[in-house]
Amino acid sequence: MTTGRQVAVTGVGVVAPGGIGVPAFWDMLTAGRTATRLATLFDATRFRSKVAAECDWDPAAHGLSADRARRMDRYVQFAAVAAAEAVADAGLDLDREDPWRVGTSMGSAVGGTTRLEQDYVVTSDTGRRWVVDHHRISPFLHLALTPSVLAAEIAEQVGARGPVQTVSTGCTAGLDAVGYAAQLVEEGRADVMVAGAAESPISPIAMSCFDAIQATSVRNDDPEHASRPFDRDRDGFVMGEGAAVLVLEELDRALARGAHVYCRLAGFATFGNAYHMTGLTREGLEMAEAITRALDHARMAPEDVDYVNAHGSGTRQNDRHETNAVKRALGAHAYATPMSSIKSMIGHSLGAIGAIELAACALAMAHGVVPPTANLTHPDPECDLDYVPGTARERELRAVLSVGSGFGGFQSAVVLARAGGRRW
Amino acid sequence: MSARELEPQELAEVITTVAGVTVTARSLTDPPTRTFADLGLDSLALLGVVAELSRRYGIPSRAEALECRTPRDLMAFVNDEIRSGV
Amino acid sequence: MVSELAVTGIGVIAPTGIGLDAFWKAAEQGNCVLDRVDRLAGTGYPVRVAGEVRGFDPAEALEGRIIVQTDLFTQFALAAADLALTDAGLDPSTLDPFEVGVVTASYSGGVEFGQREIQALWRDGPDHVGPYQSIAWFYAASTGQISIRRGLKGPCGVLVTDEAGGLDAIAHAGRAIRRGARAMLVGGTEAPLSSPFALACQFGTGLLSASDDPYTAYLPFTDAAAGYVPAEGGALFVLEDRRAAEARGGEVWGVVAGHGTTFSGLNRFDPGGEGLVAAIRAALAEAGCAPEEVDVVFADAVGTRAADDAEAAAIRAVLGANVPVTAPKTGYGRGYAASAALDVAAALASLEHGVVPPTPNVTATRVDLDVVTHLARRVEPRSALVLARGLGGSNSALLLRRASG
Known part of the structure; x- marks a missing residue:
């Protein structure tokens, strides 16, 4: 549908492993540094995968008051800091906005489960009691039970009173939360959406459930090189954490107030593969369809794509699935298009990663630099596209595509395009 | 470590409980080429079955166990591991 | 251009009955099925009364291999989706799979399944966590399972806005139809009573009724109001563009x-x-x-x-x-x-x-x-x-x- 309203990205904020804040984040991505290491946030001794990409996190150092930090789960803290950075970056004075026209849309796959688990251990006598001791439960634990608190805390912070929603489509939640926010701006239900995603899943329960399906890397003796998207020797993803927030605004009003416009959020689509909760088809038909529809939405052709930010999780099946999907959607142009996975450096932060990858895309367009895929030393013969191994590459980027894939079979695609680029 | 071997009856019970697919001991190996996929088990179900057998018998080479495509192969593999005393 | 957003199918799993007819009959008669809950007896919890779905047998509604990999909240959703599609007279396999999607509202996810697996982890160790925890506990489980079981490849979504989620999900599904989807399955389900831990998490809100009398436990708009009584169950709907629905002979319950x-x-x-x-x-x-x-x-x-x-x-x-x-x-x-x-x-x-x-x-x-x-x-x-x-x-x-x- 066309309403004539277009969506501008005017602010970016990031909290990522090895890169808290946009400057540090961009510096590490372009340097090709990896932030994967042996997990320190919990005792991984008895776990299959002991590797994680962690944030060295001190909420006070990033401006969170002791009160707010105490109330907020770790993932919400990440989001709060990223949102503050994004809003400041956008130069928005939210006190002067109509609060009913400002909303938030925030993604998370597993929400407050890390805190839930911590309280569970205490109240269940380490799993011995089925009926937990309710006297020992924190009165705020309902805020960990449901991730609605994520969008709500960010709304409180920015003074939003318009549409406020948490999106929880598993590992595509980051792309979807931003995509849904763009739809609301296009349709005139909001003028400003603070949109992004956050996750802090480096916990025994989250790590053990991926252990159980052997989805995570066991390169425990070489953690810095454990996340190896598209590499012959990849053996699973590395759990990450973090958050990213984008400020989305109606384009004309962003231009009218003289805002710096990173890019337009020009296209979004999401589909299910209706195949398997964790399995992917070899052909990637549904991801290809998401890419094609997102390009249609952006009124663009496959040849317009200058860079593909891959899902690139580093599991055996994902990287082949995705390579085939991109070939199917972009045709011969796929071979001429750089496609990289920043999960090689910052791991896979489940619901957060889609938003972090969109932040990376917006920065890549602003700087004219494609971030590399780290650890890609021996390409998988079945993954034969240009994955930008090792070293960042300068390139003018007029339009970029970011794709994501997640449990439940969800396949999402977002197209970012230069603000002065093609319009309909 | 248990010296007893994995019998079709026990494997059938594990599959029924863990994967939610009702199978009989006989249906596992008749015909002998019947695969887990034929029985309606996907990769997650097989992971669950192997994990349960591993808890009961201790199977150090879980990855190899997961390569087994038929109940017959899996039983042979598990019983080899049991006999070799690992 | 979409004409109107029509609801053509309703699937209900409620404490007052399975299926819309039973649910509506109870509503029209003003029946109260709130009751003391056996699952909570002896817990000492400050919640005794709830709305339980007592007539639901997962084994009747779903395949065994689905039951082992899902929490009750997803089983409700799968069964409600089947009821809604039947009610709509819509067989999705006759449509382009990319044109039929699923949106659910979620709140606390698969809490009973989750508690069982966390218990296994902490009582017995990490290798006692089963392969289905990764797909049963998370908030997107129902949307994914419905999409897979019914072959729906259209837009898939999950919104978490607490009790408002059911309404927001319908609006979101309407958005998908305006953007080209042919039909959407949409709704929300919840199964909060089977996990003592998840229930206990909510005591801090101060909103749950502590009364043990089913007839006075939940009295909104009165002087005796003392909180609400939790319930399980849910509903799914088939949403379609009205013209397309009528063209296929579908009956319209109402318009969003x-x-x-x-x-x-x-x-x-x-x-x-x-x-x-x-x-x-x-x-x-x-x-x-x-x-x-x-x-x-x-x-x-x-x-x-x-x-x-x-x-x-x-x-x-x-x-x-x-x-x-x-x-x-x-x-x-x-x-x-x-x-x-x-x-x-x-x-x-x-x-x-x-x-x-x-x-x-x-x-x-x-x-x-x-x-x-x-x-x-x-x-x-x-x-x-x-x-x-x-x-x-x-x-x-x-x-x-x-x-x-």
Whole structure:
């Protein structure tokens, strides 16, 4: 549908492993540094995968008051800091906005489960009691039970009173939360959406459930090189954490107030593969369809794509699935298009990663630099596209595509395009 | 470590409980080429079955166990591991 | 161009019955099925009464291999999806799979499954966590499982806005149809009673009724209001473009005419009802509906004085004090992500049957509203407004219209 309203990205904020804040984040991505290491946030001794990409996190150092930090789960803290950075970056004075026209849309796959688990251990006598001791439960634990608190805390912070929603489509939640926010701006239900995603899943329960399906890397003796998207020797993803927030605004009003416009959020689509909760088809038909529809939405052709930010999780099946999907959607142009996975450096932060990858895309367009895929030393013969191994590459980027894939079979695609680029 | 071997009856019970697919001991190996996929088990179900057998018998080479495509192969593999005393 | 958003199928799994007919019959008669819950006996928990779905046998509705990999909340969703598709007379396999999608509202996910696996982890060790924990606990489990089981490759979504989720999910699914989807399955389910841990997490809200008398435990809009009673179950709907639905011979239950949603602040119900007022106005504006054209309100009915007064103030501010207001959920409880979905099912049936169901157990109210009590009232409503608020701060309103005239 066309309403004539277009969506501008005017602010970016990031909290990522090895890169808290946009400057540090961009510096590490372009340097090709990896932030994967042996997990320190919990005792991984008895776990299959002991590797994680962690944030060295001190909420006070990033401006969170002791009160707010105490109330907020770790993932919400990440989001709060990223949102503050994004809003400041956008130069928005939210006190002067109509609060009913400002909303938030925030993604998370597993929400407050890390805190839930911590309280569970205490109240269940380490799993011995089925009926937990309710006297020992924190009165705020309902805020960990449901991730609605994520969008709500960010709304409180920015003074939003318009549409406020948490999106929880598993590992595509980051792309979807931003995509849904763009739809609301296009349709005139909001003028400003603070949109992004956050996750802090480096916990025994989250790590053990991926252990159980052997989805995570066991390169425990070489953690810095454990996340190896598209590499012959990849053996699973590395759990990450973090958050990213984008400020989305109606384009004309962003231009009218003289805002710096990173890019337009020009296209979004999401589909299910209706195949398997964790399995992917070899052909990637549904991801290809998401890419094609997102390009249609952006009124663009496959040849317009200058860079593909891959899902690139580093599991055996994902990287082949995705390579085939991109070939199917972009045709011969796929071979001429750089496609990289920043999960090689910052791991896979489940619901957060889609938003972090969109932040990376917006920065890549602003700087004219494609971030590399780290650890890609021996390409998988079945993954034969240009994955930008090792070293960042300068390139003018007029339009970029970011794709994501997640449990439940969800396949999402977002197209970012230069603000002065093609319009309909 | 248990010296007893994995019998079709026990494997059938594990599959029924863990994967939610009702199978009989006989249906596992008749015909002998019947695969887990034929029985309606996907990769997650097989992971669950192997994990349960591993808890009961201790199977150090879980990855190899997961390569087994038929109940017959899996039983042979598990019983080899049991006999070799690992 | 989409003509109108038509609801063509309704699937209900409620404490008052499985299927819309049983659910509506109980609502129309004002039945109360709230009861003391065996699962909670002996726990010492400050919640004794709840709305349990007692007639649901997963083994009857679903395949064994699905049951082992899903929590009860997803089993409700899968069964409700089947009921909704059957009711709509729609076989999705006859359509382009990319044109049929799924959106669910989620609140706490697969809590019983999750508690069992966390228990295995901490009691027995990491290798005792099973392969299905990664797909059963998370909030997106129901959308994914419905999509896979019914072969639906269209837009898939999951919204978490607490009790408002059912309404917001319907608006989101409508958005998907306006953007090209042919049909959407949409709704919300919840199974909060099977996990003592998840239930205990909520005691801190101070909103759950501690009463052990099923008939006085949940009395919104009265002086005796002492919180709400939790419920399980939910509803799914088939949403279609009306012209396309009628072209295939589908019958229309009602039309989704307008939606509004606002935020009033974390952990509080907007004291003056200001956020709810804005949401109602937005829903009416989108529907092109004047306030006097709203014939019945299905209230959120939290059951605390402050929240009820705020809701009453909002209804009066926009619609006046004379519109009939009802809350059939006092007969079966408030079901989180299922709550508003069940209200929508009741509202659509009310439009269809020309009858406003009563608010069970509620007699003398303390608010200046026309709350429908005791008996169902025949008012032939042409439009119904459904309201829902979440503790996370969401206020949502959905305006439904009768299919004909």
